[in-house]
Amino acid sequence: MSHAGRGTDYAGVMARKGEILRTACGIDYEEFRRGRLEFDYDGLMGSTGYDLDEIAAIQTGCKVGNTALLELPNLTRLARALAPPGYGARILMKDEAANASGSFKARRASLSVWEAKRAGYAGVVAATSGNYGAAVASMAAMRGLECLIVQETFDSRGVGQPEILEKARACEAYGAEVWQLTVGPELFYVHLLLLEETGYFNASLYTPFSVAGIETLGREIGEEVLALTGRPPAAVLTTHAGGGNVTGTARGLLAAGCGDTTVIGVSVDLRGLRMDSDLDFNRKSFTTGHTGFGVPFLMNPDRVDVPYNAARPLRYLDRYVMVTQGAVFYMTQLLAGLEGLERGPTGNTSLAAAFKVAQELPADDVVVVQETEYTGAGKHPTAQLSFARDNGVRVVRGAPRENVPGSVIAIPRDPGDLEYEEVDLRKIRAAYLRGQLSRAGVTGLSDLTTSEVSYLAAEIGLSEAECTLLLGETASAISP
Amino acid sequence: MDGIQRPRWVEVGFVVLRPDQRPPDLPPETRAVPYYARVKGFVAGTPAVGDTVEIETLAGRTIRGELLQIDPPFTHDFGRPVQELVEAGRDADRLLWPETDRPGADQVRS
Numbered sequence: 001m002s003h004a005g006r007g008t009d010y011a012g013v014m015a016r017k018g019e020i021l022r023t024a025c026g027i028d029y030e031e032f033r034r035g036r037l038e039f040d041y042d043g044l045m046g047s048t049g050y051d052l053d054e055i056a057a058i059q060t061g062c063k064v065g066n067t068a069l070l071e072l073p074n075l076t077r078l079a080r081a082l083a084p085p086g087y088g089a090r091i092l093m094k095d096e097a098a099n100a101s102g103s104f105k106a107r108r109a110s111l112s113v114w115e116a117k118r119a120g121y122a123g124v125v126a127a128t129s130g131n132y133g134a135a136v137a138s139m140a141a142m143r144g145l146e147c148l149i150v151q152e153t154f155d156s157r158g159v160g161q162p163e164i165l166e167k168a169r170a171c172e173a174y175g176a177e178v179w180q181l182t183v184g185p186e187l188f189y190v191h192l193l194l195l196e197e198t199g200y201f202n203a204s205l206y207t208p209f210s211v212a213g214i215e216t217l218g219r220e221i222g223e224e225v226l227a228l229t230g231r232p233p234a235a236v237l238t239t240h241a242g243g244g245n246v247t248g249t250a251r252g253l254l255a256a257g258c259g260d261t262t263v264i265g266v267s268v269d270l271r272g273l274r275m276d277s278d279l280d281f282n283r284k285s286f287t288t289g290h291t292g293f294g295v296p297f298l299m300n301p302d303r304v305d306v307p308y309n310a311a312r313p314l315r316y317l318d319r320y321v322m323v324t325q326g327a328v329f330y331m332t333q334l335l336a337g338l339e340g341l342e343r344g345p346t347g348n349t350s351l352a353a354a355f356k357v358a359q360e361l362p363a364d365d366v367v368v369v370q371e372t373e374y375t376g377a378g379k380h381p382t383a384q385l386s387f388a389r390d391n392g393v394r395v396v397r398g399a400p401r402e403n404v405p406g407s408v409i410a411i412p413r414d415p416g417d418l419e420y421e422e423v424d425l426r427k428i429r430a431a432y433l434r435g436q437l438s439r440a441g442v443t444g445l446s447d448l449t450t451s452e453v454s455y456l457a458a459e460i461g462l463s464e465a466e467c468t469l470l471l472g473e474t475a476s477a478i479s480p
Numbered sequence: 481m482d483g484i485q486r487p488r489w490v491e492v493g494f495v496v497l498r499p500d501q502r503p504p505d506l507p508p509e510t511r512a513v514p515y516y517a518r519v520k521g522f523v524a525g526t527p528a529v530g531d532t533v534e535i536e537t538l539a540g541r542t543i544r545g546e547l548l549q550i551d552p553p554f555t556h557d558f559g560r561p562v563q564e565l566v567e568a569g570r571d572a573d574r575l576l577w578p579e580t581d582r583p584g585a586d587q588v589r590s
Contacts, residue, residue, distance in 0.1 A: 010501055078576055123539065146539040156513035165556040172520065177537035180518045184510055186497060190517070198541075278510040330568050337569040338576055378556035386559025397564050411564045415572055 013192050021306060024195040024202035026119050029307035037440035038455040039308050041315075045251075048111065048208045052255055055111055056216045062142050063100035064110045065216050069224045069368070070095050074338040078415055079358040089234060089361035091354055093369040094221060097343055100142075101170070102374030104217060104347075105135035108205060108244060111213040113139035116201035122146060123200035127191040127305060129153065129164045130241075130288040130346075131373055136203045137174035147171075148200065150191050153180035155281045162387050163287050163346075166378030183281045188305060204305045211248045211310040218252020221368050222261070232258035234365035235357055237350035240265035240320065241293040243301055243311035249370050250316030262318045264357065266350040267294035269322040269421065270405045282391045283406035285325050285384040289349045294320075295423075299431040314425075314432055314460045321420040323352040324403035326410040329381040331355065331418065345381050347373035353420040385409065426470070429460040433467075433474045445471050487522035491552040492535055492545030519543050520552060 006012060013020075022028065027047060032040040050058070059065040072091045080088030099106035109126075113136060116124050123146030126136040133149040140147035149171045153164045160180070168178045179194070181187060195202055204210065218236075225233045236253060238246045250263045268290040273280045275292040284290070298320070301309040331352040332345040344351075351369045358367050377383060385395050388409055396402065398410035399417050412418055433456060442448060448456075448471070457467035497515040504511070521535030521543060533547045 010497060010503065074576055078572070081575070148539055154516075154518070156516070160555070162556040162559075165554070169554055169556070172538060175538050177519065177521070177539035177541060181496070182513065182516045184502065184506060184515050186502065186515050190496060274507055276510055277507045278513060329565060333565050333569045334572050337573055377554075377558055380558050381565055382562050383557060383559040385562040385565065395562065395564055397568070411568050413571075415575065 008193060010186070010189055013189055013196070016196070017192060018307070020192050020196050021202060024125075024200070025204065025207055025306065026115075026201075027207065027306075032308060035452075037436055037442070038452060041312065041458070044308060044310060045208050045212065048115070048212050050111065050212065052215055052219060052252075055212055058114050059107060059110045059213070059216060062110050062114070062139060064106045065099070066220065067098045068095045069093070069221065069228075070341070072335075072339050075334065075355060076358065078334075078338065079355055080363060082416055083359035086363055087359060087361065088363050089358040089365035089367045090363070091358050091367055091369065092225070092233075093351065094217065094371055096217070096347070096371040097374045101131070101134045101138035101174070103131035103135065104214065104245065104371045104373070105131040106138065107213040107217055107248075108132060108210040109135035109139045109203065109213070111209040112136070112201070112203040112207060113143055113145065115209050116203065117143045117145060119201065121199070121201035123148065123198060124203040125150070125191065125194050125198065125200045126203040126205070127151070127187050128205065129161075129167065131167065132205055133167050133176070133178075134170040134174065137171040137176035140176065141174045146198075146200065147174070147176040148179065148194050148198065149176045150179045150187055150194065151181065152183060152187050154182050156182055156278050159282055161282060161287055162378035162383050164378075166376060183276065183278045185276055191305060202305065205242055205244055206304040206306050206309040206311055208310040211244050211251075214244060214248020215252035215255060217370060218249040218254075219256045220252070221249070221370055222253045222256025222258035225366055225368060226256065226258070229366055231366075232261045233368045234361050235262040235264055235354075235367045236370055237264045237266055237354045237357065237367065238370050239289040239347065239349040240267050240313060241288045241290065241297070242304070243297045243309070243313035245371070246313040247311045247316055263316055264350075264353065265294070265313060265317050265320045266353040266420070267291045267320070267322055268328060268349055269324055269403070273406050280406060282387070283393060285388050285393075285409065286328070286346055286349075289346045291322060295428070298428045300435050312459065314429060315458060316461060317425065320423040320425055320428070321353050322423060323349060323420050324400045324410065325405070326398075326403050327352045327400055327412060327418055329385065329409070330412045332381050334415070341372070342375050343372040344375055345379070345384065347371045352418060355415070355418050356420050429462065430470055430474050432460055433471060437474070485524070485526060487524050487536070488550055489520065489552075490523045490533070490535060490547055491518055491520045491549045492533060492543065493518045493548045494545035517545075518548065519545065523547065
């Protein structure tokens with residue numbers, strides 16, 4: 001142990017957070033701080049030292065990227081049957097399950113682990129219950145680095161979420177030491193403790209390395225659709241949790257010259273379930289891609305294991321929509337039964353919304369679902385729905401509005417039931433602004449400098465004029 | 481190799497934080513229970529379940545805990561068939577391939 005004789009008590013370790021994180025990812029975040037609320041985001045993103053071509057080359061070398069852009073003709077035909085005449089965009093899907101470790105998360109892990117090796121770290125640590133753990137473990141295996149994965153797995157009865165048990169199995173298959181923990185935000189404490197103990201690299205989901213690794217995905221989509229149709233995709237749908245997927249994909253689309261593409265974030269609606277509740281933990285069927293992460297990460301992206309989160313989805317999101325757990329399971333079944341592809345389910349969150357979005361767009365438009373993920377024991381809809389039933393959740397056929405997170409999963413009665421619920425991004429942006437102003441101790445609009453207004457406008461993806469208007473309104477509280 | 485026991489693949493568990501050491505802002509049901517960890521690795525000798533042991537993890541580190549399981553099994557699976565899902569797939573199939581134009585729909589095995 002190398003805690004340098006200092007205690008490992010909760011408060012003591014948390015107080016050393018800044019120091020531990022600085023040592024563990026080789027980025028001096030202070031360098032990017034600009035006053036009380038601004039930071040140099042472009043500078044941070046540029047600090048990886050790799051351009052997109054170099055990242056793509058590194059990824060090719062570790063079995064990542066250049067995944068197939070699959071046509072989904074049968075789902076497109078079904079969407080057109082439900083759409084007004086002349087409507088029903090062509091649905092394409094990027095088969096990210098083909099990456100090493102079976103998900104787009106391999107893109108995020110590839111550059112982080114490459115950097116860890118280059119900088120001379122002996123191992124990597126990541127705190128994640130999702131596909132990212134397997135991705136980091138897989139990359140560490142290729143680079144000959146040790147790997148520790150810390151995941152929230154069990155409730156206090158020792159009952160593990162099946163999808164997370166599967167991730168632990170995969171991590172161990174790749175040679176990682178896996179810490180399986182009970183429910184609680186102290187995951188971060190254990191993460192810090194292990195970083196300090198080992199001196200390993202913090203393969204955080206939220207460093208510029210992690211986000212830059214996804215930019216290749218957005219660029220591939222943009223370039224491939226341009227080559228296929230001569231036009232940028234009308235919309236790209238991205239499953240949204242911590243914000244990296246939206247941010248990296250959107251930045252990659254911009255790099256491919258697809259600035260006019262509508263970027264739509266999609267989360268599973270789990271409103272009402274507490275993420276830190278020992279009782280609620282096993283009443284959800286999605287461990288990521290849901291509103292329990294998606295909404296708070298939009299309102300405050302910096303609630304993470306690094307001082308500044310490189311994933312800043314409000315900068316890039318044009319729309320944010322929610323779908324139900326039942327809709328995603330149903331879509332997973334349709335993908336298997338109509339397109340002959342067993343994938344997901346979590347990766348199909350954006351597909352569930354894309355099916356409806358396609359119906360609202362002209363037939364000569366293209367919508368892209370930007371990921372699939374592998375499926376298997378624990379992850380598969382039958383595993384998740386059986387587990388839900390075992391935990392007292394009712395599974396029925398019904399319309400999306402019949403879903404009650406934690407109590408009822410309604411599998412749509414027919415494809416016409418598939419819909420999404422729009423989230424009011426204006427309220428989210430207002431909540432973001434309120435949080436930023438309060439943390440910086442800003443008392444009112446007149447207290448802000450021109451540069452600060454310009455920074456905040458970029459942060460929420462609005463013009464300065466729109467941002468100023470919203471700043472004026474935030475004084476009168478808007479509940480998120 | 482005679483007489484030398486191969487290290488066994490096991491799972492240990494240990495309390496990371498007792499309830500009174502957990503942060504105060506947790507929901508009561510979470511704060512009422514200890515923050516508990518399980519880690520797998522190799523143990524030397526022939527300890528019994530319940531013993532306090534040291535394991536060597538796949539990362540080559542040593543961790544001490546209560547021996548919970550020897551050869552810890554995978555408990556996740558594909559669950560049970562979900563009739564609602566099977567029906568849903570069949571319904572969508574019929575929408576896309578109405579009986580008349582569905583390849584093979586007129587073939588009846590006798």
